[in-house]
Structure formats: structure tokens, C-alpha cells
């Protein structure tokens with residue numbers, strides 16, 4: 270059987286790198302998407318040393334020319350794409366933790382450029398390749414902080430977190446985009462779902478998360494390898510609860 274081909278954006282470190290590693294362990298060819306050539310080549314080299322079929326692809330999700338080049342290269346090398354993991358993301362460019370009332374439009378736009386507009390640009394550029402695969406999977410890496418249901422529930426640990434504008438609202442947009450792409454593609458074999466890694470220790474949060482990057486990758490890998498009777502158009506992943514140690518395992522989250 271031909272190996273499946275997966276593109277993971279922002280795969281040079283953190284959850285993206287672990288997603289590439291775990292997909293490679295399932296005999297998938299992994300295209301390590303990274304905006305920086307040095308960091309991307311190094312990540313692909315490390316994965317190859319571990320036995321993975323891994324290749325670096327330069328892709329800055331805010332740069333249309335780099336997205337087009339990546340799609341053209343995948344087309345010429347493989348002719349299709351089985352899995353797209355829209356993983357690249359940012360919480361803030363200014364790194365200022367502010368309340369919604371203090372948020373700069375500059376930071377808001379920069380975060381949306383990566384998390385929202387970048388996701389649409391990459392998905393639309395890759396869709397012709399995904400349509401050529403027998404049953405492609407699109408995974409949009411979201412977050413529980415973008416779940417309006419969780420943020421407004423008194424029984425969720427998220428209700429106690431300080432409000433902020435740019436990142437949670439960008440992930441709420443990712444959730445809606447997931448639902449809309451799933452709706453558009455509902456008469457195809459392509460499944461589109463959003464993944465919640467849970468609070469994961471990466472550079473993203475100065476390693477304050479309580480889950481490992483390998484654990485954070487598990488929801489993306491699960492959704493990237495769903496069987497034909499699996500769901501499409503859901504937010505799925507780690508469930509953070511107020512009970513016990515807070516670990517509610519895996520399942521579907523409210524939008």
C-alpha cells in the first residue's frame with residue numbers, strides 16, 4: 270500500500286513536531302512545515318534519524334507565495350495530500366497579556382493573520398491535493414480557550430481564567446471555520462475536525478502547561494487518522510475538569 274502523506278504546519282517544535290513524530294510512527298510520510306529553513310531542516314533531520322520518512326517544506330502561513338510554492342512542490346513530489354494539520358499558531362505577538370479592553374489592533378491582526386487567515390490560505394491551497402487523496406483528513410489545531418461554551422460555563426476551569434481577546438477569539442473562529450469546511454465537504458470522503466491539545470508545556474506558554482508535547486499531539490493524530498465512519502465537524506481532544514486532578518481524558522468539547 271502507498272504511504273500516506275501528511276503536511277503539518279509549524280512542525281519544527283512543540284505540538285507540531287510531536288504530531289509529525291507520531292504520524293511517522295504510523296508509517297505516514299511527514300512533511301515538516303516550518304517558516305524558517307534552518308529550524309525546519311533540523312526538525313526533519315532529527316525525525317529521519319529516528320527512522321521517520323520526513324522532509325522539510327518551507328511554509329509561512331502568512332505568506333501567500335510560500336504557501337503556493339509548498340503546494341506546487343507537494344504536487345510535483347507526491348501528486349496528492351492525505352492529511353493536513355493546520356497546527357501553526359500564536360497567542361500574541363507583543364507578548365503582552367492584556368484584558369480585551371487593552372488589546373492593540375496590531376496584536377489582534379497579527380494573531381488572526383497566523384491562526385485564522387493563515388489556516389484558510391493553507392487549507393484552500395492544499396484542497397486540490399486533498400481532494401485527490403482517497404479519504405483526506407484536515408485537522409485544525411484549536412484550543413479549549415476558544416470554546417465559548419467552556420469559557421462561559423461556571424463548572425469549567427476556564428471560567429476562572431482572566432479574559433483576553435486575540436487568542437480565544439481566533440480559536441473560536443478556527444472552530445467555526447472547521448464547521449463550515451466540514452459542511453462544504455460533507456458530500457466527500459474528506460473529514461474536517463478541530464483538535465484541543467490541552468494545556469501543554471511548550472515555548473507557547475513558557476512551558477507552564479501540565480501536559481507534555483507528546484500528549485498535546487495525541488488529539489491531532491487521532492483526528493488525522495480517523496476511520497471512514499469517524500466524525501466530521503467537531504471539536505475533540507483533552508477535557509479539563511474541576512474534578513480530581515483536572516484530567517477528564519479525551520472527548521468532544523462544546524463549541
Ligand SMILES: NC(=O)c1ccc[n+]([C@@H]2O[C@H](COP(=O)([O-])OP(=O)(O)OC[C@H]3O[C@@H](n4cnc5c(N)ncnc54)[C@H](OP(=O)(O)O)[C@@H]3O)[C@@H](O)[C@H]2O)c1
Pocket residue numbers: 278279280281282283284285303304305308328329330331355356357358359360383387410411412413465466467468469470471472473474478
Ligand atoms: N501549548 C498549549 O498549551 C496549546 C493549547 C491549545 C492549543 N495550542 C495550539 O497548538 C498549536 C501549536 O502550539 P505549540 O504549543 O506547539 O506552540 P509552539 O511551540 O510555540 O509552536 C508554534 C509553531 O507555530 C509556528 N508558527 C508561528 N507562526 C507561524 C507562521 N506565520 N508560519 C508558519 N509557522 C508558524 C512556530 O514556528 P517558529 O518556531 O518559526 O516560531 C512553531 O513551529 C498552536 O496552534 C496553538 O494555538 C497550544
